[in-house]
Amino acid sequence: MLDLLNKDSAPVLEEIAQYIRNPLFMQFCTQLKQKYQCMEKIEFSSCSWEKGWNVKFKKSGKTLCTIYPREGYFTVMTVIGKKEKDAAEAILPECDAGLQEIYAQTKEGNGQKWLMTDLEDDGQLYRDIFRLIEIRRKS
Numbered sequence: 001m002l003d004l005l006n007k008d009s010a011p012v013l014e015e016i017a018q019y020i021r022n023p024l025f026m027q028f029c030t031q032l033k034q035k036y037q038c039m040e041k042i043e044f045s046s047c048s049w050e051k052g053w054n055v056k057f058k059k060s061g062k063t064l065c066t067i068y069p070r071e072g073y074f075t076v077m078t079v080i081g082k083k084e085k086d087a088a089e090a091i092l093p094e095c096d097a098g099l100q101e102i103y104a105q106t107k108e109g110n111g112q113k114w115l116m117t118d119l120e121d122d123g124q125l126y127r128d129i130f131r132l133i134e135i136r137r138k139s
Helices: 013-020 024-036 082-094 097-105 124-138
Strands: 040-045 052-059 062-069 074-080 113-119
Touching: 013 024, 013 040, 013 052, 013 062, 024 040, 024 052, 024 062, 024 074, 024 124, 062 124, 074 082, 074 124, 082 097, 082 124, 097 113, 097 124, 113 124
Parallel strands: none
Antiparallel strands: 040 052, 052 062, 062 074, 074 113
């Protein structure tokens, strides 16, 4: 069994997928890799906010999103910075009500909002996360 807090034992993507036990995780990762021609980077975070192994997807030096494994689902962190704010807020009224609430409740720091969104299925929320990632990619 994968221990997300053991920094001496780096997992591979497949081990993280087994830990999550939701096929959506590999679907999400595959879609990111295909759409943006990027690879995952599995990193250990020592920050007190979200300690443990996570999966980052970067393109041209910019983090598109960070995935935090959970049992049965995963959390995607998308950063909305100053460059993305107007575009993100323009599409927000069309987005899932849950994402609108996350956006409204997320405090801004240094001109950024770090949106933490739990994904369990490939419904509207899933599609909206990809819209935010696309805005991030283009900025």
